[in-house]
Each structure stands twice: as C-alpha cells, then as structure tokens.
Amino acid sequence: MREPVIAGNWKMYKTIGQAVQFAEKLKAAAIPGGCRVVICPPFTALPAVSGVLRGTPIGLGAQNMHHREEGAFTGEVSPLMLKDAGCRYVILGHSERRQYFGETDRDVNLKVAAALDHQITPIVCVGELLEEREAGRTGEVVARQVLGCLNGLNAGQAERLIIAYEPVWAIGTGRTASAGDAQQVNRLIRDLLAENFGREVAQQVPILYGGSVKPGNAGELTAQPDIDGALVGGASLDPDSFIAIIRSAVSCKQ
C-alpha cells in the first residue's frame, strides 16, 4: 500500500520569516497519519524551516540542485549543502526549470543520480506542453522524459524515487487535467517503471499529480488508483489550503 505524498512547491515565494511562520502553523496542525507531507521552500529559508520541523514527520525539500558535490559553479547549490540544510527531498526537472533555465532530461538524469547517492529523495517532474497534448503526443513525450531522467538507474535506486506528472498547461493556470486523463498518464508511468525496473518497484514508487491542485479538486484526483498524492504550487502557499489538500487526499485513500 503506497502512502499518499503531498508536497508543497513554494517556488520563488516567502521570506525566511514568512516561511518559518508557515512551518510553525503546519507543525501545530492536526495532520492525519498515513501520509507523507513535504514542503519545499526557497533555498534561503531551508535552514530556518528545518529548525522548526526538527522532530516532526514533516519532510523538507529543495526545488533544485546541482549534481556535483562542490566546485566552481557560481550560483548553484550542491546535494551536500542541501543535506547540511536539513533536506531529505529535492524537486528535479520542474517544467519551470526546463522552460526558463534550459534544463534537459540529461541534466535531470545527472541530478537524480546525485540526489540518490546522497540519500536525498528526488521528486522527478515530467509533463507535456499544451501543443503536445493537442497533437496527441502526451504518452510519447512523458515516456521520453521518464526514460531520459531515469536513465542508468538500477531497481534499488528507482524504488527510492517519487515521480510527479505535471502537465505544463495545468501549472498555475487554474486548468486541471481531468482525474481520468491524469490517471491514464500516471498509469502509463507506472507501466514504464514496471517494464524497466520490475513490477515490485513500480508498485512502490509514489506517482503524484501536479497542476492547479486545490482543496476542491484534490480528493477527486487522489482517489484515482495510480495518483498517489499531489505536488502543489499556488495552493501550498497558504497553510489552511495546504492542510485542506492533505486532509482530502488522505481521506480519499482510506
């Protein structure tokens, strides 16, 4: 039985003070058991939020990472630094990284391997553009991304992943994939994992949906058999809406 995972991607929002306030509110909330909750603040807030979350089951993640441990890479942050700041998760290959910073599946692949080497759980994002969906190419695009990002991993590594299907046209737009369409793509991802890493691994890896998830639609999406939770952007910035999404995802899986 896969535990639902609800991860909040704060993107480039919140000062350190605002992030700490959010973490304190989340820590004080009655979060139901039987789920994994992760928040991914901007780099600057990671150490302070880690301090607030210490001793709680709430996980801390970063939104990006360089694949090398250290070096002359101005402006980059390494896996060692993320561990040092208290992170157990990292979002990799988010469509905004791909779109605005030119990240390729090859880049994501290097980062995924590096995160696993450092015992950081990667949340690997894949998803098609609107024109790709309209051209009927969703399956092909998502399969290429999954295989590219996971290239060279063995089954023992693959079983430690989290994957998030995020159709690019649904991110920050208020347009959500229908629960049925999202289920279909998540199922395709699980089948690919089974083909490449075996059925057991495929059954174990949480595959999330992301793209305009809100308290009002989280239940229907996460009720699907292959949608194991949500990667939430905008609606994760407000603690009440984030907590409502967690509750509705958990109650749908029970």
Ligand code: PGA
């Ligand atoms: P959104 O973002 O929930 O604001 O659509 C999702 C994401 O970018 O992970």
